[in-house]
Amino acid sequence: MKRLCSHCEKAFANILVGREDKYLCRCCFYEYFEDTVHQTIVEECLLQPGERVAIGASGGKDSTVLAYVLKILNERYCYNWDLWLLSVDEGIHGYRDDSLRTVEQNRDDYKLPLYIVSYNELYDWTMDQVVSQIGRKSNCTFCGVFRRQALDRGAEKIQANVLATGHNADDIAETVLLNLLRGDHARFSRSVMEENGSYRTTDESVFNKIRRVKPLKQVYEKEIVMYAYFKKLKYFATECIYAPFAYRGHAREYLKSLERMRPHSISDILYSLSCISLNKEESKTRVAQQCIRCGSISSQTICKACQFKTSLDRGQGVLAVKRSGMCSLSKQTTQCCSESAERVSQYEADSNDAASSS
Amino acid sequence: MPKVELQFSGGLESLTGGNKVVKVNFSGEQVVLEKVIEWIRTSLIKEKHEYFVQGEHVRPGILVLINDVDWELEGKTSYVIQEGDCITFISTLHGG
Numbered sequence: 001m002k003r004l005c006s007h008c009e010k011a012f013a014n015i016l017v018g019r020e021d022k023y024l025c026r027c028c029f030y031e032y033f034e035d036t037v038h039q040t041i042v043e044e045c046l047l048q049p050g051e052r053v054a055i056g057a058s059g060g061k062d063s064t065v066l067a068y069v070l071k072i073l074n075e076r077y078c079y080n081w082d083l084w085l086l087s088v089d090e091g092i093h094g095y096r097d098d099s100l101r102t103v104e105q106n107r108d109d110y111k112l113p114l115y116i117v118s119y120n121e122l123y124d125w126t127m128d129q130v131v132s133q134i135g136r137k138s139n140c141t142f143c144g145v146f147r148r149q150a151l152d153r154g155a156e157k158i159q160a161n162v163l164a165t166g167h168n169a170d171d172i173a174e175t176v177l178l179n180l181l182r183g184d185h186a187r188f189s190r191s192v193m194e195e196n197g198s199y200r201t202t203d204e205s206v207f208n209k210i211r212r213v214k215p216l217k218q219v220y221e222k223e224i225v226m227y228a229y230f231k232k233l234k235y236f237a238t239e240c241i242y243a244p245f246a247y248r249g250h251a252r253e254y255l256k257s258l259e260r261m262r263p264h265s266i267s268d269i270l271y272s273l274s275c276i277s278l279n280k281e282e283s284k285t286r287v288a289q290q291c292i293r294c295g296s297i298s299s300q301t302i303c304k305a306c307q308f309k310t311s312l313d314r315g316q317g318v319l320a321v322k323r324s325g326m327c328s329l330s331k332q333t334t335q336c337c338s339e340s341a342e343r344v345s346q347y348e349a350d351s352n353d354a355a356s357s358s
Numbered sequence: 359m360p361k362v363e364l365q366f367s368g369g370l371e372s373l374t375g376g377n378k379v380v381k382v383n384f385s386g387e388q389v390v391l392e393k394v395i396e397w398i399r400t401s402l403i404k405e406k407h408e409y410f411v412q413g414e415h416v417r418p419g420i421l422v423l424i425n426d427v428d429w430e431l432e433g434k435t436s437y438v439i440q441e442g443d444c445i446t447f448i449s450t451l452h453g454g
Contacts, residue, residue: 003431016430023431061450225368225421225450226428237368237449252451256418 007032015226018263019169019218026230033227037069037215038077046213047162049079054086054160054210056151057114059102059236062166065224066216068233070164071110085110086154086163088147089118091126095238102236109234117154119146123309134317140248141321142308149296149305155210167214170221170255173269178251192276220266222259359385360441364398368449370420373403373410384439391424392435394445409449419451 003013003023011025017032024032041047055070057063067085074081087103090096100116107114120126123146130142155163172191179188216224228235258265290296291303298304311320364380371378380402384394392414399411411417415435422429423446424437439445 002427012427013431014426015428221450222421225448229423229446229448230426238372253418256451260418 017223019220019267033219033223034069034072036219038073040218041215046215047081051161052082052159054084054155054158054163056163056165057085057087057103057106059099061224061228061235062168062216064106064233064235065228066164066166067106067110067112083112084158084160085112085114086151087114087116088150089116090143091119091128093128099236102234105234115154115158117150119150122150122153125312130312130317133312138321145304145308152210160210162211162213164213164215166216168216168219168221168224169266169270172217173266174248174251174255176269176273177255178248181251192273359383360389360439362439362443362445365444365446370447370449373406389439390435391437391439394439421448421450
């Protein structure tokens with residue numbers, strides 16, 4: 001039974017937008033989708049005119065649509081954003097090498113510059129090598145940490161002011177569920193603070209840590225796929241070969257079932273998140289410092305990426321993701337690096353003595 | 359005996375031997391979409407059925423379009439297929 005578009009009431013509707021119960025024709029849907037993204041950017045001050053924006057680009061549906069829409073908004077509103085595609089090569093044969101070709105297609109279609117950083121270049125480890133050592137469990141734990149730093153490094157290299165990622169409403173809701181299901185209180189608190197805008201510490205500002213924004217945070221995954229479908233945007237649609245073993249899959253299945261029964265569920269989870277207030281202890285902002293190995297901003301002396309890399313180099317990658325293993329490893333790494341730092345200081349002191357006495 | 363075109367994308371084409379488009383003739387009158395899904399599950403897809411269906415239902419996370427219209431607007435599984443219809447299945451269950 002055909003329904004008229006609830007916006008223009010002229011054309012027949014093509015899509016039901018679950019988060020607001022709207023029936024929209026293609027044209028009204030494009031306008032609605034682009035306006036939602038624009039409103040998110042403006043209301044939350046995500047991007048400033050003239051900024052260099054690194055768009056985390058995987059060749060997948062979210063980042064493809066993000067790049068396309070940011071380009072449209074840039075031209076429509078004359079924001080003068082300097083848009084770049086920033087891609088990470090994790091070294092997953094048969095997955096990432098194919099998706100990078102799609103990013104290169106995005107580069108050519110949207111005429112945006114592209115910069116690629118690789119795990120191999122940053123850490124001397126590809127994900128294929130990591131998985132050979134640690135097996136099929138906890139792959140995303142390593143990859144997530146490495147990718148986060150890789151994006152920061154890439155953004156620094158191209159001197160971007162801000163990093164935009166394609167996280168959508170489903171992703172954020174899924175992360176909330178995931179952290180609740182795993183009892184990961186620390187990550188849950190962080191996701192609350194990110195949603196409430198209080199995550200950025202003043203120390204991070206001092207260190208000029210790159211800002212991260214999620215312009216698609218209010219749109220549903222369904223809308224992104226439909227937008228790409230109607231606009232005939234090309235994207236890479238294969239699941240990472242290591243993803244089927246990820247715990248996140250359970251949260252995703254559950255969320256999708258919830259959405260089917262009650263489409264509002266996803267936006268309601270985000271609304272609940274925005275209403276949570278943490279007690280003083282939880283919302284105390286962590287002191288940011290620089291990792292003594294690589295200089296990245298971290299809440300610890302040694303950042304997580306360095307801890308993981310050290311454990312892999314020692315053939316102890318599996319231990320890195322076990323709680324007790326992490327404690328003993330981080331102590332060992334800290335001790336090792338402290339000893340190194342002492343040796344450097346002593347060497348410099350000896351050199352100065354030698355220089356002053358000659 | 360409606361003849362319809364089935365389209366598979368978002369990775370689902372790997373379940374149909376790489377075929378993004380499959381044309382089928384369904385016998386009988388008043389063939390509902392539920393029957394089409396059953397046919398796909400039992401006759402078209404040979405393995406990894408769990409990527410397409412959950413029990414008898416299309417797996418949550420797979421979008422269904424009937425002639426480029428969201429099946430939510432067309433009665434979902436109770437839609438009666440017409441001659442020349444194009445039914446599209448798009449998986450959203452992959453990285454973005």
